[in-house]
Amino acid sequence: MRKIPLQWAAFALIALSVLLTGCSDKLQWYVVSPATETGRANLLFMLGGLKYTLLLSITAIVISIIIGLLVALPGISKNPFARGFNRVYVEVVRAVPLLVLILWVYYGLPIMLGIAINVFWAGVVALALSDSAFEAEIFRAGIQSVDRGQIEASDSLGLGYIDRMRYIVLPQALRRVLPPLGNQLVYMLKMSSLVSVIGMEELTRRANELVTAEYRPLETYTILILEYLVLILVVSAGVRWLERRLEVKDGR
Amino acid sequence: MSQSDVSAPVIELKNLSKFYGSFQALDDISLNVAAGERMVICGPSGSGKSTLIRCVNQLETHDSGQVIVNGIDVGKNRKALREVRTNVGMVFQQFNLFPHLTVLENLTLGPMRSRKMPKDKAVELAQHYLERVRIPEQADKYPSQLSGGQQQRVAIARSLCMEPKVMLFDEPTSALDPEMISEVLDVMVELAETGMTMMVVTHEMGFAKKVADTMVFMDAGKIVEQSTPAEFFSNPKTERGRLFLQQILQH
Numbered sequence: 001m002r003k004i005p006l007q008w009a010a011f012a013l014i015a016l017s018v019l020l021t022g023c024s025d026k027l028q029w030y031v032v033s034p035a036t037e038t039g040r041a042n043l044l045f046m047l048g049g050l051k052y053t054l055l056l057s058i059t060a061i062v063i064s065i066i067i068g069l070l071v072a073l074p075g076i077s078k079n080p081f082a083r084g085f086n087r088v089y090v091e092v093v094r095a096v097p098l099l100v101l102i103l104w105v106y107y108g109l110p111i112m113l114g115i116a117i118n119v120f121w122a123g124v125v126a127l128a129l130s131d132s133a134f135e136a137e138i139f140r141a142g143i144q145s146v147d148r149g150q151i152e153a154s155d156s157l158g159l160g161y162i163d164r165m166r167y168i169v170l171p172q173a174l175r176r177v178l179p180p181l182g183n184q185l186v187y188m189l190k191m192s193s194l195v196s197v198i199g200m201e202e203l204t205r206r207a208n209e210l211v212t213a214e215y216r217p218l219e220t221y222t223i224l225i226l227e228y229l230v231l232i233l234v235v236s237a238g239v240r241w242l243e244r245r246l247e248v249k250d251g252r
Numbered sequence: 253m254s255q256s257d258v259s260a261p262v263i264e265l266k267n268l269s270k271f272y273g274s275f276q277a278l279d280d281i282s283l284n285v286a287a288g289e290r291m292v293i294c295g296p297s298g299s300g301k302s303t304l305i306r307c308v309n310q311l312e313t314h315d316s317g318q319v320i321v322n323g324i325d326v327g328k329n330r331k332a333l334r335e336v337r338t339n340v341g342m343v344f345q346q347f348n349l350f351p352h353l354t355v356l357e358n359l360t361l362g363p364m365r366s367r368k369m370p371k372d373k374a375v376e377l378a379q380h381y382l383e384r385v386r387i388p389e390q391a392d393k394y395p396s397q398l399s400g401g402q403q404q405r406v407a408i409a410r411s412l413c414m415e416p417k418v419m420l421f422d423e424p425t426s427a428l429d430p431e432m433i434s435e436v437l438d439v440m441v442e443l444a445e446t447g448m449t450m451m452v453v454t455h456e457m458g459f460a461k462k463v464a465d466t467m468v469f470m471d472a473g474k475i476v477e478q479s480t481p482a483e484f485f486s487n488p489k490t491e492r493g494r495l496f497l498q499q500i501l502q503h
Contacts, residue, residue: 152342157337
């Protein structure tokens with residue numbers, strides 16, 4: 001289990017190099033070669049987007065998990081209005097394409113609310129909002145998968161709603177939703193590239209700018225793919241580490 | 253067994269009825285359980301005995317009638333319900349231990365969160381009850397590392413840590429392998445000897461003969477017979493009671 005991400009990385013690299021050697025005459029690696037000064041400068045320029053890709057994704061993920069949980073809880077309520085709120089939120093938010101949501105938040109929301117919103121926060125809001133609907137469904141599934149007997153046991157001990165959620169239901173639910181949550185994390189990291197359209201200086205935007213300056217799309221975008229690949233392998237390894245840790249704690 | 257103090261009932265059920273759709277699970281049941289009384293409820297499956305016992309701490313809500321525990325009407329409000337639940341222990345057929353918590357954490361959670369007991373006192377209490385159910389050495393294990401009998405004894409200890417006035421047992425040995433049944437029953441017999449008020453749904457007639465003050469026989473959501481074990485086992489008053497005893501005692 002442990003070695004799978006590494007093996008996949010190796011496989012992807014080999015596949016990529018085989019693919020690219022087939023057109024070696026068309027490749028001009030100098031644009032991103034660490035051996036030359038311009039290549040180094042270009043590489044650093046591209047990597048400069050990493051900061052915002054990470055900052056944007058992490059902020060959005062944290063917010064979307066909180067909103068997702070707050071939307072999931074009414075979804076399992078006995079109150080039909082609470083459940084209705086959950087359904088409407090999930091269905092509406094889930095139906096908006098992320099790119100459209102980014103444009104709407106950046107260009108539309110300031111007009112509606114009469115506020116200024118910068119590129120970064122527009123990106124965070126759009127990503128977090130879009131993702132929260134998916135998180136909400138993941139959390140709802142996780143919470144509903146917790147055995148009814150667990151709730152009865154916590155009721156019979158006189159625990160209130162908050163204690164029951166905090167100590168009994170959520171810890172067990174979280175463990176089960178970790179794999180789909182990890183999926184969502186990876187998805188979000190990739191989707192952050194869409195925020196480049198409103199001018200966020202993240203990885204994809206930097207690559208686009210370099211392509212405009214150097215006219216070497218194949219090399220530049222190949223490097224961009226590798227950047228995302230490495231980033232996501234790190235995240236996957238992190239999620240798997242977390243899964244293993246929680247398993248050990250369960251004593252199973 | 254001698255008849256215990258019957259002055260003030262700990263549990264009063266008044267004209268309790270419950271429906272699942274059009275199926276009537278409980279049909280106008282009235283029943284008192286006195287302090288220190290050990291009541292065993294038996295009956296064929298689907299007779300409503302589990303539903304009845306689960307109405308006492310409102311894991312099932314009733315449709316009409318009243319449930320009064322220690323003088324508190326459970327249906328009054330949320331606060332009354334929680335008050336009742338902290339005073340009523342419950343042991344389930346499927347144990348329902350918290351799998352992500354250690355045995356000790358299973359035991360200390362209720363006292364710490366519901367009774368606001370400081371941790372060191374809760375741990376002390378937990379160790380005391382683990383000794384009573386004879387598994388003090390398993391405190392740091394997780395439930396999945398224990399046998400079924402051990403898990404059920406932990407579940408009993410978990411309820412006892414709330415220092416309840418009444419203990420409810422909902423078929424506590426039905427999910428156990430035969431060789432583990434007696435270790436759980438032994439603990440329950442000892443508990444009965446301490447004077448704990450108990451309401452037990454079970455098919456273990458040996459246990460009933462040994463500890464019960466009152467036998468309640470249910471069928472089709474009604475109490476068909478209520479008598480002492482001596483009477484019930486030697487001379488059931490109803491045909492249905494006789495038939496039931498024949499069926500479960502024939503092997």
